[in-house]
Structure formats: C-alpha cells, structure tokens
Amino acid sequence: GNSVTQMEGPVTLSEEAFLTINCTYTATGYPSLFWYVQYPGEGLQLLLKATKADDKGSNKGFEATYRKETTSFHLEKGSVQVSDSAVYFCALSDPRNNDMRFGAGTRLTVKP
C-alpha cells in the first residue's frame, strides 16, 4: 500500500541555517504530496503541496519539489528562524481514492 517515510527527528539548527527534512514515499499511482506543520500549542495546518511530478510547492520560505524519479518530496528552507520551530509532517494523497497517508513527523528546533 501507499506509505510515507520521513527523516527522524529531532532536528536542531541554529538560526539562519539551511534546513532539509527528507521525505520519500511509496505509491502505486501518482499521489499528491503535502507538508503539514504543527506549531507549539496549535493544530496541524497545511504548509505546502504539489500535485504532479516536478511541481514545486512553496510557502513561508519553505520549498519542496515533487521528484517522481526518486519518489521524494524533501522540505527545504534556506535560512530558518526561531519561529520555524515546529513538527513537520509529510503526507500523500492517492488520487484514485484520495486516501491520505502521513509520515511520523519530524520535530525541528531552531536556536537563536
């Protein structure tokens, strides 16, 4: 079945460092891919998405490119801020039935 594997946390970075959180997926079709974020004390919210191969989702300085050849959707940000400290979840949705699968989450802590 479909599944998502993402980089284990926690990840701790200094402010202005470069961030990469790896996400790979297994799917029999061509899923839509998402990154969700949970800030401290809040619920999960959509960060960005990509619906087809080579699409790049971007929001708040974060980017992720849908790579079919490597079945990946890595999250990147060039310069993280303390306010980016949160838990990040990679997810996929199967377009045949829109059934969603989430990764286990990666906790990011950014220190000043």
Added chain:
Amino acid sequence: AAGVIQSPRHLIKEKRETATLKCYPIPRHDTVYWYQQGPGQDPQFLISFYEKMQSDKGSIPDRFSAQQFSDYHSELNMSSLELGDSALYFCASSSRKGTGEAFFGQGTRLTVV
C-alpha cells in the same frame, strides 16, 4: 469557510470512566482521521474512516472504538480511561473528490484524573 469542528474542546474524566469525542468534518468531506497527541509528544495516528467504513488503523488501543455516521460526523469512544489517555485528540477531514488534502480541527483536550 466552515472548518472541522470538534467537541468538546476540553474534557475532564476520572480513571475508569468513559468519554466520547465528536468530530464534524467540513461539509462534503467524506473521510475522517483521528490523532492522539500526548503531552510533549508528536501526534500519533489512531484510525480513519471513509464513507462510514474504517479505512486505516493505527495505534488505537482496544479500549477505544470509533465510527463514522451517515452525516459523516465521527465519534471516538474511549472506555476504562487511564491516566495515560490524557492527551490532545485531533480530528481531520478530507474529500476523495477534491485535492485530497486534510484539514484539521482544533482538537479536544482530554484530562484523566
């Protein structure tokens, strides 16, 4: 726009009691997901439903059960509550006829004393 509604927002129960959490998805959403997030922990997937049928099962204890009703709302029933069940319970909904992205509710905070 209407969002995912969870009720109650807060609930306090004693050990060995039962609790029922409710989730009202976004209108026309047909899929519901339940997550449990313990203090200082990451959300853990419990169970999901599509068109009133269970579609996926995660780390849901046997003491818990859930169902989705004909109006697509879902209820999570928790029996023989334990102190360790104290957590924030999130519900999310999505539509298999849309883009597939899930929208999350604000959560129900359950405290077992």
